[in-house]
Amino acid sequence: MAQSILQMKSRLLREYYKDFSKYAKGRLPEKKVAWVTAFVPVEILEALDISYYYPESYAAVIAASNAEQPLLSESEAQFLSCDCCSYSCCIEGCLEQEKGPRGVPPKPDVLIATNNQCNTLPTWWNILAERYQVPLIVLDYPGEAVDRALACEYVTKQHRELIARMEKLSGNQLDPAVLSELIANSERSVAEWKKVAACLPGYEIKPTILFDDISFLITSRCKAETAELYRLMREEIEQMPAAGKDKIPVFWLGYPLWYHADRFLSELLEDFRITGSNYVTWWSLDYSGEDAFEKLFQAYNYTFLNLTQETRNKILMELIQNSGAVCAVTLHNKSCKCDFVSAKNISIPQAEIEIDMIDRTFTDMEKAGRQINILKEVICAG
Amino acid sequence: MKLLALSGLIPEQICDVVRFTGGVPGTARDQDPRGTGRSEYARERGVAHYCGYAEDYISAVRQDDTVDGAVFPKSCDSSRIMANYLEDCGKFLYQLNIPARQDELAVEFFAAQLEQYREAVERHFGRTIADVAERTEAVNVRNREIRRAYADLEGVSYRAYLDSIHEMLTRPLSEQVVKKDLPVKKGAGKRVYLVGSFLADTEIAGVIEDCGLTVVGDDLPESGRLAAMPEADPGGELYREIAACVLRGRLSPTQDNFRQILSSDMKEIEEKKADGVIFVTQKYCEPYDYLFSVYKKMLDQRGIPATQITLADSGNERKARLALEAFADVI
Numbered sequence: 001m002a003q004s005i006l007q008m009k010s011r012l013l014r015e016y017y018k019d020f021s022k023y024a025k026g027r028l029p030e031k032k033v034a035w036v037t038a039f040v041p042v043e044i045l046e047a048l049d050i051s052y053y054y055p056e057s058y059a060a061v062i063a064a065s066n067a068e069q070p071l072l073s074e075s076e077a078q079f080l081s082c083d084c085c086s087y088s089c090c091i092e093g094c095l096e097q098e099k100g101p102r103g104v105p106p107k108p109d110v111l112i113a114t115n116n117q118c119n120t121l122p123t124w125w126n127i128l129a130e131r132y133q134v135p136l137i138v139l140d141y142p143g144e145a146v147d148r149a150l151a152c153e154y155v156t157k158q159h160r161e162l163i164a165r166m167e168k169l170s171g172n173q174l175d176p177a178v179l180s181e182l183i184a185n186s187e188r189s190v191a192e193w194k195k196v197a198a199c200l201p202g203y204e205i206k207p208t209i210l211f212d213d214i215s216f217l218i219t220s221r222c223k224a225e226t227a228e229l230y231r232l233m234r235e236e237i238e239q240m241p242a243a244g245k246d247k248i249p250v251f252w253l254g255y256p257l258w259y260h261a262d263r264f265l266s267e268l269l270e271d272f273r274i275t276g277s278n279y280v281t282w283w284s285l286d287y288s289g290e291d292a293f294e295k296l297f298q299a300y301n302y303t304f305l306n307l308t309q310e311t312r313n314k315i316l317m318e319l320i321q322n323s324g325a326v327c328a329v330t331l332h333n334k335s336c337k338c339d340f341v342s343a344k345n346i347s348i349p350q351a352e353i354e355i356d357m358i359d360r361t362f363t364d365m366e367k368a369g370r371q372i373n374i375l376k377e378v379i380c381a382g
Numbered sequence: 383m384k385l386l387a388l389s390g391l392i393p394e395q396i397c398d399v400v401r402f403t404g405g406v407p408g409t410a411r412d413q414d415p416r417g418t419g420r421s422e423y424a425r426e427r428g429v430a431h432y433c434g435y436a437e438d439y440i441s442a443v444r445q446d447d448t449v450d451g452a453v454f455p456k457s458c459d460s461s462r463i464m465a466n467y468l469e470d471c472g473k474f475l476y477q478l479n480i481p482a483r484q485d486e487l488a489v490e491f492f493a494a495q496l497e498q499y500r501e502a503v504e505r506h507f508g509r510t511i512a513d514v515a516e517r518t519e520a521v522n523v524r525n526r527e528i529r530r531a532y533a534d535l536e537g538v539s540y541r542a543y544l545d546s547i548h549e550m551l552t553r554p555l556s557e558q559v560v561k562k563d564l565p566v567k568k569g570a571g572k573r574v575y576l577v578g579s580f581l582a583d584t585e586i587a588g589v590i591e592d593c594g595l596t597v598v599g600d601d602l603p604e605s606g607r608l609a610a611m612p613e614a615d616p617g618g619e620l621y622r623e624i625a626a627c628v629l630r631g632r633l634s635p636t637q638d639n640f641r642q643i644l645s646s647d648m649k650e651i652e653e654k655k656a657d658g659v660i661f662v663t664q665k666y667c668e669p670y671d672y673l674f675s676v677y678k679k680m681l682d683q684r685g686i687p688a689t690q691i692t693l694a695d696s697g698n699e700r701k702a703r704l705a706l707e708a709f710a711d712v713i
Contacts, residue, residue, distance in 0.1 A: 079678045079690075081671040083431065088672075115482050119458050119636065122482055123672045126640035130676045138482040138638045142491075143456075145465075146479055147498065154491040161487070309466045334431050337459040 005236060008229045009213075012220050019051065021103030028106075032170050035108040035128065037121045038283075039303050040139065041296045043182040043222045044163055045112075048170045052112075053105040054219055055128075056121075059090040063258035063358045065101035072359060080127075085335040086358035088124040095131065108134055110169060112162070116141035116306040117282075118338045137162060143306035155297045179292050182222040186299070187287045189221045192230035194284055199237045201275040201323050204244065210280045211256035211263040217283045247273040248379050249324050251348070253316075254331025254339055255279055255357035265353075268365075268372045269329070276323025278304070278316060278339075305338050313345045320346060327379050329372070331355045334362055349382075351375040383507050386446075388439050388454035388461060390580070390603035391480050391634065394555055395518045395614065395624045396500050397511055399453055401551035401604070402439045404582025433667045434694065435582055436460040444471045451506070453499075455480045457636035458669050474506045482638040484629045492625035515616040518624060520555050522613045527560035532599075532609035536573075538564040540597040541587040547604050548584065567596065572713050575651045576600035577677065578662035579634075579670055583693060586662060589703045593710040598654040601647055607632045610646075635669035643673065644680055651686065658687040658713035660706070665694035687713050 003011070019029040034045055034052045045052045062068050068086075071093025076082050080092050094100045111134060113125040122138045129136035139158050142151040163174050197210060213233065220226045250272040256263035256279060264274060282304050289295035304312065320328070327349045332340050334356040351371040356362035387399035443452040451474025456462050461477075468475055476499055481488035500511050531543065546561035571594040580603050581587065590597060600606045611631040614623035633643050651659060659681055663670040674690055681688045689709040691702045 078675060080675040081692075083666055084668050084671050092675075113638075115638075119456070119462050119482075120668050122638045123458075123635060123669050126635075126638060127672055127676055130640060130644075136638075140482040140488070140491075142479045145456075145477060146495070150491070150494050150498075154487065157487050309469060337431060338463055 019106040032109045037113045047179040055091045056087045059087040060258040111136045114139045116303045141301045186222045188227035192227045204241045207274040249275040251325035251328040252277040259360040385451045391455045398554040403548040433460040489625045493621040518616040529609040544584045571596040572657045573598045575656040593706045635673040661690040
């Protein structure tokens, strides 16, 4: 019998969280454990039967559970400046107090960070390496600005080295056929997710569902059932009513606000309808290539935040056009310098709001309200 | 040709780059008419949570007519997105991707990038660069002199030492001379070790000395790190040698190897019998903020007091003086 969407989500979540301290209750994980940043080539880890966990995603869960404030305070007490990325502050507090809505993730045997989304993450992970005294592997992705052949050789050698080290850690031998199948799973997940995300402008759905459910593309993209989950989700969305035309179509440029029940400033945007978001496209990785190594290079070297400004402008303009948005709410995120510059050259009116995706106390809501009112006036006057 | 370099990770061996030492003619933070303490460019763009040193660098490149181009690393988030703020300035721009590792693979990759950098400079300025080996030797010689000066740090005024190095780094390599007749340090103060990024505001060094503290060592990019930079063999595989020299000296926290930084710094702090450590960080400089959190714990375990001074605006010196006076009392 076909599984329902809810059953599939529950199964994936249960599998992901089973070794967190709240559920493990002292039981040690059966597999070796890697902690990874959001754009690590996890297909390699999956192929070698290594468990992997995403502290960044867990910070989002913590904020969504309204539990971030004491943890942010704790990290400051541990000498970590509150100016640092809130994902890191939240997780540092969580690990220090060993507290979180699902406890803490199982202790890592290895830490793997990449710099294809920002340079802050690998720096933060040096702290984790000191805390756990385990190896830190930083995968260096030069990005689009560097000559492709040079970058490809450099990245591929790192991927090969990662495989060798993970084989040693896990005691398993990588089967190239398994790796290729897992990459194919990721490709299918991305393809199905793109169809889900494409529904946002046309159907009466809140972006909340996309902000939350993209988590499966992050944590489970190479698992076979993820593509099927997204296929079912799209079918369900297509049964919903078409979007009304009575509200101002707006593009949400930036992270979801994890602390907010709707993940966006719904109370200030009652006259608007979010028809597009760049965040929900970030994990739509392009796995094109002749072989597994070229596919992994293509996917992880050319992540959105590792592209040149010119390419990002092009992609963003296309996203905005497809969304039908006539204006944007652009988040000037305290925790992410890299994302804000994405909005540098968009040619629609914007409200630039100072915000943080984890710390609910950061935003001056009155000011944000005024900015959004001005945006509305500009659009209505135009 | 005047290329402004943002960081010590930009090699001086390929072609002349002068080091940005802070301040922008006519737009310095202390001349800010609105009193916001922010560079003109940062105010215009509304760049928040952005390293002030990087902001000033952007302003300098955009506004200083004597600057022909900018060479900057991709090594932290502020430098990573720098090209976005400079793209329309009409000057030569080059970003070097600093590997997040220091192994042979990284050296090989960085060496290839350095060759491409040389070609880009040649193309843009229509000149041939044929003196890389000579420049490599000149950098070696200069760094030996800095090493000597650094070894005598305790005996001289630290402020004067830093000022002299900053002044020197704003000149082309052929005109750089390490000053030898620095004013002698008066009296023996409590011994401190200084950690941080490029100390553009050398007034802070003066405040440290005014508080009766003697800087016995540092890991600043323009001082301790330059003194510890390995020599590149001008007769060897040149670009590989230069790449190794840049990547394998004393590390910056942006190079993602805190373990090595902690190990080498703790060794020097203990060897030099420092009574305390002063961490001078730029506001919104995450690499040093992260480093401080583990550095502080490690110093606490060793019973060595540490303090953090965060430089943000034109009120730097006053706040720093209060904090350093209190710290001097503690140690």
